[in-house]
Amino acid sequence: MTEATLTHAIDHGLSEDEWKHILRVMNRAPNLTELGIFSVMWSEHCSYKSSRVHLKKLPTSAPWVIQGPGENAGVIDIGDGDAIIFKMESHNHPSFIEPYQGAATGVGGIMRDVFTMGARPIAMLNALRFGDPKHPKTQHLVSGVVAGIGGYGNCMGVPTVAGEVNFHKAYNGNILVNAMCVGLARTDKIFLSAAKGSGNPVVYVGSKTGRDGIHGATMASAEFDDASEEKRPTVQVGDPFTEKLLLEACLELMATDAIVGIQDMGAAGLTSSSCEMADKGGSGIELNLDKVPCREKGMTPYEMMLSESQERMLMVLKPGREAEAEKIFRKWELDFAVIGITTDTKRLVLTFKGETVADIPVAALADEAPLYERPWVEPAHAKPLGAVAECASVGAALQALVASPDLASRRWIYEQYDSTVMADTVQKPGGDAAIVRIHRSNKAIAVKCDVTPRYVQADPFAGGQQAVAETWRNLTAVGATPLAITDNLNFGNPQRPEIMGQFVMAVRGIGDACRALDFPVVSGNVSLYNETNGQAILPTPAIGGVGLMKDVTKHASVPFKGEGHAVMLIGDTKGHLGQSIYVREMLGREEGPAPAIDLKVERRNGDFVRGLIEAGRLTTVHDVSDGGLAVALAEMAMSSGIGARVTMPSTGSRTGFWFGEDQARYVLAVPAGDVERILSDAKLAGVPAVKLGETGGTSLQFDGEAGVSVKALKAAHEEWLPKLMAG
Amino acid sequence: MRAAVIVFPASNCDRDVAMALERATGKAPLMAWHGEASLPDQLDLIVLPGGFSYGDYLRCGAMAAHSPIMREVIARAKKGTPVLGICNGFQILCETGLLPGVLMRNASLKFVSRSVAMTVEGANTMFTARYAPGQTVRIPVAHGDGNYFADKATLDRLEGEGQVAFRYVQGDNPNGAARNIAGIVNDRRTIMGMMPHPERVCEPLHGGTDGKMIFDSLVSALS
Numbered sequence: 001m002t003e004a005t006l007t008h009a010i011d012h013g014l015s016e017d018e019w020k021h022i023l024r025v026m027n028r029a030p031n032l033t034e035l036g037i038f039s040v041m042w043s044e045h046c047s048y049k050s051s052r053v054h055l056k057k058l059p060t061s062a063p064w065v066i067q068g069p070g071e072n073a074g075v076i077d078i079g080d081g082d083a084i085i086f087k088m089e090s091h092n093h094p095s096f097i098e099p100y101q102g103a104a105t106g107v108g109g110i111m112r113d114v115f116t117m118g119a120r121p122i123a124m125l126n127a128l129r130f131g132d133p134k135h136p137k138t139q140h141l142v143s144g145v146v147a148g149i150g151g152y153g154n155c156m157g158v159p160t161v162a163g164e165v166n167f168h169k170a171y172n173g174n175i176l177v178n179a180m181c182v183g184l185a186r187t188d189k190i191f192l193s194a195a196k197g198s199g200n201p202v203v204y205v206g207s208k209t210g211r212d213g214i215h216g217a218t219m220a221s222a223e224f225d226d227a228s229e230e231k232r233p234t235v236q237v238g239d240p241f242t243e244k245l246l247l248e249a250c251l252e253l254m255a256t257d258a259i260v261g262i263q264d265m266g267a268a269g270l271t272s273s274s275c276e277m278a279d280k281g282g283s284g285i286e287l288n289l290d291k292v293p294c295r296e297k298g299m300t301p302y303e304m305m306l307s308e309s310q311e312r313m314l315m316v317l318k319p320g321r322e323a324e325a326e327k328i329f330r331k332w333e334l335d336f337a338v339i340g341i342t343t344d345t346k347r348l349v350l351t352f353k354g355e356t357v358a359d360i361p362v363a364a365l366a367d368e369a370p371l372y373e374r375p376w377v378e379p380a381h382a383k384p385l386g387a388v389a390e391c392a393s394v395g396a397a398l399q400a401l402v403a404s405p406d407l408a409s410r411r412w413i414y415e416q417y418d419s420t421v422m423a424d425t426v427q428k429p430g431g432d433a434a435i436v437r438i439h440r441s442n443k444a445i446a447v448k449c450d451v452t453p454r455y456v457q458a459d460p461f462a463g464g465q466q467a468v469a470e471t472w473r474n475l476t477a478v479g480a481t482p483l484a485i486t487d488n489l490n491f492g493n494p495q496r497p498e499i500m501g502q503f504v505m506a507v508r509g510i511g512d513a514c515r516a517l518d519f520p521v522v523s524g525n526v527s528l529y530n531e532t533n534g535q536a537i538l539p540t541p542a543i544g545g546v547g548l549m550k551d552v553t554k555h556a557s558v559p560f561k562g563e564g565h566a567v568m569l570i571g572d573t574k575g576h577l578g579q580s581i582y583v584r585e586m587l588g589r590e591e592g593p594a595p596a597i598d599l600k601v602e603r604r605n606g607d608f609v610r611g612l613i614e615a616g617r618l619t620t621v622h623d624v625s626d627g628g629l630a631v632a633l634a635e636m637a638m639s640s641g642i643g644a645r646v647t648m649p650s651t652g653s654r655t656g657f658w659f660g661e662d663q664a665r666y667v668l669a670v671p672a673g674d675v676e677r678i679l680s681d682a683k684l685a686g687v688p689a690v691k692l693g694e695t696g697g698t699s700l701q702f703d704g705e706a707g708v709s710v711k712a713l714k715a716a717h718e719e720w721l722p723k724l725m726a727g
Numbered sequence: 728m729r730a731a732v733i734v735f736p737a738s739n740c741d742r743d744v745a746m747a748l749e750r751a752t753g754k755a756p757l758m759a760w761h762g763e764a765s766l767p768d769q770l771d772l773i774v775l776p777g778g779f780s781y782g783d784y785l786r787c788g789a790m791a792a793h794s795p796i797m798r799e800v801i802a803r804a805k806k807g808t809p810v811l812g813i814c815n816g817f818q819i820l821c822e823t824g825l826l827p828g829v830l831m832r833n834a835s836l837k838f839v840s841r842s843v844a845m846t847v848e849g850a851n852t853m854f855t856a857r858y859a860p861g862q863t864v865r866i867p868v869a870h871g872d873g874n875y876f877a878d879k880a881t882l883d884r885l886e887g888e889g890q891v892a893f894r895y896v897q898g899d900n901p902n903g904a905a906r907n908i909a910g911i912v913n914d915r916r917t918i919m920g921m922m923p924h925p926e927r928v929c930e931p932l933h934g935g936t937d938g939k940m941i942f943d944s945l946v947s948a949l950s
Contacts, residue, residue, distance in 0.1 A: 150838045154869070155779040157739020241782025244737040331762075333736065418840045418869040420927045421777075423743040428934075437932065552932065 001357065004035040012039035018370055025364040033302045033350070034358045037365065040268035040306060041275055044528050047369040050494040051526045054504055058511045058521045064483055065522055071192055072113040072263065074522025075185075076484045078548050082438060083187045084445060085119040088127070088180035088488040088544040090527035094235040095177040099144025103177050104152040104238040105310050110181040111156060112264035115247050116313060118191040118254050119183025122422060123436045124153050124160040126179045127449045127488065127542040131172030133405050133724050138167070141175055142413075143725060148238075149179065150416040155240035156247070159425050160417035161434035162448050164542070167405040170453075173532030178488040178525075180544040182447055184438060191254060193263040195277035195285060195316040195342050200260055202274070202285060202340035203322065205329050206246050206312035210295035212236045213269070213308025242311040242334070249332040250313065258321035265312040271305045273314040274340075275348055279366035281316075287340035289352040301350055301357045316342055376500035382458040385578040385592030391655045395700065395708030397586055398630045401659075402638070402713055404585045407627050408720035426552055430639065432477040432623050433545075437552050444552035446480030448545055452626070453538035454579050455594035460502045464509025464541055465597040469663060470625055471545035472517050476606040477623045477666060479555040479613035480547030482517065487524040487543055492536025494528045502539040503528075510541060516599035519545070556613045556621040559640035563696040565620070566675045567644050569629065571605050571665030572688045575656020581627045582659035595661050602664040608687045609666050612678065620669035630658040630702065632667050637700050638714040645701045646693035658702060669695055728949040730756040730772040733800065735791045735815075740777030740926065744813065747926035748774070751942035752950070761794040771949040772809050773800055775816030777869075777924060787830065787872045788818030797823060809853060809949065810918045811941075814870055817910070817920030826913055826920045827885070828877035833870070834903025840869040842935075843923060844896040845909050849889050852912050853948035854919045857940040864893075864937035866923035868901050873922040875904035875911075882906055892919055 009019040012035060022030055022038050030038065040046055048055065060068035066083055067075035073087035091106025111121050126149055131138050153160045158181075195202070213236035253259065261281060263273045270292070278285040289301050295309070317325055322338055329336035343349070348365065350358040391397045401407055414429035426444055427435035433448035450470040456463025468485065475482040487510060492499040514520055530537045549555060577583050578592025612618035624632045637643055648657045670678060675691055682689035699707030730748050734741045741758065748756045756774070759766055766773070781790035791797065797819070804810045804825050812820040820826040833839055842865050847858040858864065877885070882905055885891055893910035900907045902922070910921030925938025 147837070154838055154840075154871075155737065155739070155782065157737075157778060239782070241737050241779065241784070244739065244779070244782075415841050416838045418838070420840070420867050420924070420933075421739060421743065421869060423746060423927050423929070423933065426932050426934075 001031040003029045004032050008032065008035055012036065013043065014039055018042060021370060025361065025368065033305060034360055036302050036306050037271050037358060037360060040271055041365040042369050046268050046272055048526055049370045050372050050374050050528060051503065052371055053373055054507045058507065059514045060520050060522065062518060062520045065520055066187065066190065068522050069524060072116050074484065074486060075117065075190055076522060076546065077187055078445065081187050083185045083190060084182060084546055085114050085117050085185055086180065086182040086486055086546055087113050087523040088178055088449065088486045088542060089113065089525040090488055090490060091177045091179065092175065092490065092527055092530060095145055096175050098235040099141050100148040101235050101237050103145040103148030105236045106177055106179045107149055107152040108238045108240065108243050108310055109266050110179045111243065112266065114181040114183040115250055116191065116262050116264045117185065118189050119185035120251060121158040121181050121183045122424065123182040123434065123447050124158050124179065125447055125449050125544060126160065126163040128163065128165045129171045129176035129540060130167050131175065132169040133167050135172045139725060139727065145177055146413050146416050152238055152240045154418040156244050157421050159419045159421050161419050161425055161436060162429055164449055165410055165413060166453060168453065168538060170538045173535060174530045174537050176490050176537065176540055178542045180449055180486060182445065182546060189254060191259060191262050193277050193280055194261045195281035195283050196260055198283060198342050198344040200316045200319055200342045201322055201338045202287065202342060203315045203317055203325065204292060204312065204337045204339045205315060206334055207239065207242050207309055208293040208295040208335055209299065209304055209307045210309045211299065211303055211307060214303060214306045236308045236310050238310050245332040245334055246311055246313065249329050249334055252328050253325050256324065258317050258325055260316040260318055262313060262315045265314055267308065269306065269308050270314065275362055275365045277314065277316065278348060278362045284343035284345035284347045284362060285340055286343050286349040289350055291337050291339040293335040293337050301352045374494050374500045375497045376504050377497045378505065379460055379498060379501050382593045385583065388577050388583060388587065388655060390653060393705055394630055394654060394658045394702040395705055398634055399708055399713060399716055401581060401585055401627050401631055402634050403716035403720045404581065406581060407631060409718045410721065411718060412721040412725055426555065427478060427557060431557055432474040433480065435478055435552065435555055442552055444549045446475045446478050446547040446549060448474040449542055450474060451540055451542045453540045454590065456506055456539040456541060458579050459594040460505035460539060461509040462594045462597055464506035465513040465599065466594065466663065467541055467543045468510055468513035468517065468519060469597055469599065469602050471543045472519055473606055473623045475545050475547035476610045477556065477621045479610060480549045481610065482519050482545055482547040484520050484522045485514065485543050485545045487521055487541055489524065490527045490530050490537060490540040490542065492531045499536055506539055506541050513599055517603055554614055554616050556619050558622045558636055560636050560642040560669050560695045561620050563642060564672060565669045565695045566672050567646055567692045567695060568668045568670065568675065568678065568689060569665065569692050570609055570668060570682065570687060570689050573657055573660060573662050573665065575653050575660040576662045577656055577660050580659060580661045582655065595663050597663055604685065605664045605666065605687050608682060608685045617674065618668060618670060622667045624665035624667060628659040628661050634700060634713055636667065636669065637710045638717055641710060642695050643697040643699045643707065643710050644693055644695045647703050649690045649692065654703060728752050728771045728946050729769055730774060731759045731766055731770055732756050732774045732776055733759050733761065733796055735761045735778065735780035735794060737782055738776050738778035738780055740813065740924065744774055744776045744926040747929050747942050750929060751946050759796060761796050764795050764799060766799050766803065770803065770808055772811065772945060773803060775810065775812040775819050777814030777816060780815055780819065788815060788822040791819045792822035801825065804918055807917055811854060812920040813924055813926065814922055817922055818872065820918060820920040825918050826911060827881050828875055830872050831874040831876050832872050833874050838871040839901045841901065842867045843901050844899045845893045845923065846896060848891045848894050849912065852892065852916045852919065854941055854944055855892055856948065857944040863896060865935055866925055866938050867927050868923045870922055873902040873904065875908045877905065885911055888914060890914065893921055
């Protein structure tokens with residue numbers, strides 16, 4: 001076997017120090033297969049070597065948390081023996097190179113993370129960031145990513161219910177595709193990945209192993225340059241049909257007690273699944289690579305270990321249960337092979353054609369992987385915004401804003417996703433959060449993902465807080481009690497101190513908000529090196545939240561429900577225009593500080609609104625976010641076809657009042673007779689509340705200006721994306 | 728009413744339609760695996776559910792049409808046992824020849840998932856008796872291949888014989904289907920295929936109950 005050298009190590013993306021570290025832990029030079037294994041296990045993607053020290057500071061526990069970070073996905077208890085298992089994960093680099101397959105396999109990968117723990121996936125979400133709409137590649141990337149997400153999720157029969165899409169030139173060379181999967185399991189049937197015990201059979205199930213995706217994890221841990229598209233062969237190809245069979249077969253086997261541990265083969269395939277299972281089980285694993293089902297003849301151990309072929313799982317069974325398990329997988333026409341055995345050596349040993357081709361201490365690959373405290377500098381605070389001229393007509397500005405890239409309707413996207421399969425979707429895409437009923441029950445979960453990258457860029461700490469707070473607010477706005485989050489932290493090159501500074505401060509902000517809102521992090525994913533030719537993306541820590549509603553019939557939604565209802569605003573408005581969509585779209589200024597976050601106020605205002613919904617007193621709520629109050633009102637009007645007449649209740653800047661992005665605010669619509677009681681209840685709770693006007697008519701009218709037709713607003717709002725995609 | 732739902736590999740609306748049947752009849756239907764060669768003697772209804780049977784490989788429904796259970800389904804259908812095919816089930820019925828025509832790729836070439844308005848064209852069948860003739864209903868579609876096509880003579884015959892069960896409202900055709908056809912029945916009115924998913928609008932929490940009438944109609948006719 002060829003002994004590897006420093007040159008090989010550098011070609012595998014390892015540093016000289018890391019090479020020396022390998023020589024130390026191996027006490028000899030590794031061969032090429034072993035080096036390949038080290039290179040993927042120590043890649044940023046698998047080892048979290050730059051982020052781990054900071055992630056450890058995040059709050060991860062609460063009485064309802066069953067499993068925090070460290071497993072395939074996080075698990076929370078929603079009562080009655082039901083558990084929700086969820087996680088969000090990025091597939092950014094592959095999706096830029098090959099958008100359809102990159103996005104599709106991102107969906108497939110996150111679904112496996114969830115069903116490998118014993119859950120049936122019940123909801124999918126995605127957070128997408130594309131470049132400038134005018135960039136020559138944007139249309140192609142949007143089209144391919146959306147088709148890929150739909151192509152995989154639709155076939156799986158899991159509804160895609162919510163998401164978020166931004167366009168910004170910072171993503172021109174590095175789009176973000178983050179997919180989140182939420183599954184339902186029983187609390188007493190949760191499967192972990194530890195390969196406990198010695199002498200237990202190690203079983204490979206699913207698709208055959210091919211040459212696709214070799215070194216995907218390493219690619220995901222490097223910056224892009226103009227030659228990146230030559231890496232297309234490292235993008236995996238998805239087969240949702242096989243995944244659907246794998247899901248059903250796994251759930252069928254999980255109904256028995258034959259499984260000791262199970263782990264999907266995701267990034268770094270057979271290598272990471274076997275190492276992680278052995279590491280968590282405190283055991284060793286011996287694999288006979290002759291037994292691995294291969295798609296092609298002549299595959300080498302190196303290729304088998306690094307392949308990222310999709311739709312594969314590794315399981316450790318109780319001894320003697322192989323036949324029972326095999327019968328289930330054969331029924332579903334899937335490959336099933338006993339490829340190894342657990343040992344007590346704490347080593348990963350691979351044999352091929354009678355020879356030992358790798359022999360590595362498991363701890364060296366997992367726990368003893370390098371850990372970096374990268375140098376970082378606190379990012380400079382954004383300069384004050386400076387004067388903003390008063391807008392001439394709120395209605396006219398609104399008409400432009402609702403058709404701007406970040407606020408235009410996403411219908412062209414979400415109508416390509418099956419959002420109602422499983423027949424438990426209560427709030428479809430277009431709401432503040434999606435609502436999915438727990439099958440055969442009267443309770444439901446609410447799910448949503450959020451982050452405002454321009455805020456994080458201006459102030460990583462406040463931006464991190466805001467991402468968590470907005471997720472919490474959206475869950476609250478439909479009537480759910482927020483329970484926990486998953487985070488998908490997309491940043492640039494961590495070896496640049498200013499980028500590392502963004503990361504460190506954003507994670508601190510996230511942690512701060514999670515603590516204040518009792519909203520722990522139970523799973524997550526870090527995607528670094530999102531740069532092309534040295535140009536980093538906006539820092540984008542996407543937050544995916546899950547909340548619980550005990551009575552699904554008591555929920556609120558965005559559309560006005562009738563004419564003559566009172567329109568009310570909850571929360572304080574200072575008119576914060578820094579980093580607002582208004583100043584960016586209308587004035588071309590990406591300037592000013594991010595809005596301030598007061599988490600006590602956030603919680604107080606949200607608890608008040610949720611209380612009204614839970615009491616059955618409120619069915620129309622919309623949170624105020626991008627574009628401010630005027631945009632929130634427009635969305636309520638456009639979704640119902642009902643207009644409103646509203647008036648600023650104070651003096652001051654109308655621009656700031658209608659378009660400012662102050663946080664912790666909600667718009668409510670209630671029957672006119674309910675206003676006084678809500679105002680007095682709000683006063684008692686210390687919550688700012690004010691009546692803005694009434695619903696009715698077919699136009700939106702601000703402060704007595706000429707009204708802007710709801711129909712015209714809607715036409716502009718709906719037209720933008722289809723036009724872009726047809727262009 | 729004793730109903731069976733056929734489960735193909737990657738059927739994915741089998742549970743949803745089973746729930747709709749259970750709600751309508753009070754008991755869970757039989758779930759029949761595609762590899763079985765026979766079905767119980769006493770069966771009042773066979774349902775081919777939506778999904779991506781065999782991954783839509785080759786052509787939607789083409790491989791399912793040749794699976795072992797379909798020989799039995801075709802034999803029963805020919806003897807008069809009612810069959811309802813929804814979405815992929817409709818595609819399979821066309822592939823077997825139990826219903827005329829084909830379902831081509833959507834004219835937009837994109838998957839489409841949204842609620843559509845349809846008129847009930849033929850209320851004189853066991854599948855649609857509970858609707859008022861000409862009634863407009865809203866039922867969601869979710870498919871990539873729902874563009875119904877047949878030659879002119881066949882379309883004229885379907886129209887002439889009153890075999891068009893549902894028609895998309897003009898302007899709301901989601902897939903380019905010929906003559907806005909959303910669902911058809913065979914000449915004996917014992918087999919219906921439709922692209923929209925009635926099982927997804929059966930209770931107020933679904934945002935509508937326009938699909939429930941199909942299952943209630945079948946219960947009235949077959950119990």
